[in-house]
Amino acid sequence: MKTPAVTLQIASKAAAVPGPARVRRWVAAARPGASEITVRIVGAREGRSLNRTFRGRDYATNVLAFAYGRQDGALRGDLVLCAPVVAREAREQGKKLDAHYAHLVVHGVLHLRGYVHDRASEAAKMERAERSVLRRLGYPDPYQ
Numbered sequence: 001m002k003t004p005a006v007t008l009q010i011a012s013k014a015a016a017v018p019g020p021a022r023v024r025r026w027v028a029a030a031r032p033g034a035s036e037i038t039v040r041i042v043g044a045r046e047g048r049s050l051n052r053t054f055r056g057r058d059y060a061t062n063v064l065a066f067a068y069g070r071q072d073g074a075l076r077g078d079l080v081l082c083a084p085v086v087a088r089e090a091r092e093q094g095k096k097l098d099a100h101y102a103h104l105v106v107h108g109v110l111h112l113r114g115y116v117h118d119r120a121s122e123a124a125k126m127e128r129a130e131r132s133v134l135r136r137l138g139y140p141d142p143y144q
Helices: 020-030 044-055 083-093 097-112 119-138
Strands: 005-011 035-042 063-070 076-082
Touching: 005 020, 020 035, 020 119, 035 044, 035 097, 044 063, 044 076, 044 083, 063 097, 076 083, 076 097, 083 097, 083 119, 097 119
Parallel strands: 005 035, 035 076
Antiparallel strands: 063 076
16 A cells, blocks of 8 residues: 655644644554645645635635645645644644644545544544544544
């Protein structure tokens, strides 16, 4: 089985962002097999602009997922994580920053794979998948 090709772009001045090895590990755990995924960590301005442009919501959000389908069998997509939002949420929720980044990367990759959380049944299925991946990675349940 092919391992995911992961590119990490850091476009944020935040000091505490995960490095490439961690991000690759999280992506691989959520998406084993062939894939080409770019993970971009941004500041609030870019996060807000992207959320406004692509979702019509005028605020920075924690993670955005852009799926481009498959090419030669490989899942392709981009994840955008907004560093200030991720850090604020981790503080407010009493979570370790690393664990929150791991959760949001896994969450984003599951979106690329087609998971959604628009209805309660879909959200429950997605949350079960997130919990399973994060447990294998050694992280606590993000919903407790």
